[in-house]
Ligand code: SF4
């Protein structure tokens with residue numbers, strides 16, 4: 666039998682085609698090399714009922730969370746856009762942790778339980794952070810929260826001594842029986858990149874880490890209520906990616922060249938490449954395959 670042969674001529678057109686195909690294949694490998702995010706934050710709405718002296722939202726008078734006059738902004742992500750994001754996450758086979766606030770109080774949005782339930786139905790693992798004010802006197806809401814959220818982080822900011830702190834912990838452990846409870850406590854506050862400029866925060870050292878590695882852009886996909894995409898909690902204006910999720914798909918943004926560049930440079934400790942990272946107060950951190958490692962700093 667005559668052996669089949671291929672006619673490969675080295676014309677400029679063929680060389681270009683071969684080069685393009687190799688280039689695309691390398692690109693594809695690079696794309697596949699980025700693991701999918703471990704955690705997703707979809708901020709449902711912009712507001713919070715509290716004014717914690719340490720919270721970065723106090724310094725945002727850009728109109729995103731507060732007006733230039735300091736008034737609270739109250740805007741929401743439309744429900745159809747939230748559902749579209751959940752569908753897209755499901756199509757990417759994302760089964761990791763998901764929450765619905767950023768610098769805002771999740772329970773001020775009465776769609777929260779329903780949306781978290783939709784995420785759970787799609788195979789994701791909802792969790793939530795809260796100041797507890799909406800939940801405290803609503804037993805039914807506590808029950809539903811314990812059912813849908815895999816864990817709840819309650820901010821304890823009002824205690825005056827150790828005894829009061831322990832009493833509050835006991836209260837929430839009973840109130841949210843059935844889920845895991847963690848506590849974010851006021852005394853562990855540190856100076857954040859965009860901490861508000863006030864007397865209490867001014868007393869804390871503002872430490873930066875210009876040459877430290879940072880894996881946050883590899884772990885988190887944060888989407889603010891207005892569609893801004895950010896790489897970490899410090900990136901509260903979406904300065905790093907400069908992308909809006911309402912203009913592009915999650916997949917396009919996550920596997921974009923810009924995102925890969927940010928990941929690579931921060932893996933190499935090149936914070937100096939980005940103004941935000943250079944002034945960032947988040948310490949060195951590396952990639953862990955166990956997303957719950959990120960919760961080790963909370964009180965139990
Ligand atoms: S409760 Fe949370 S989001 Fe609200 S001001 Fe305090 S720290 Fe910020």
Ligand code: SF4
Pocket residue numbers: 879880881882896897898899900931936941942943945946947
């Ligand atoms: S260095 Fe800071 S600002 Fe930059 S990605 Fe990491 S946590 Fe965010």
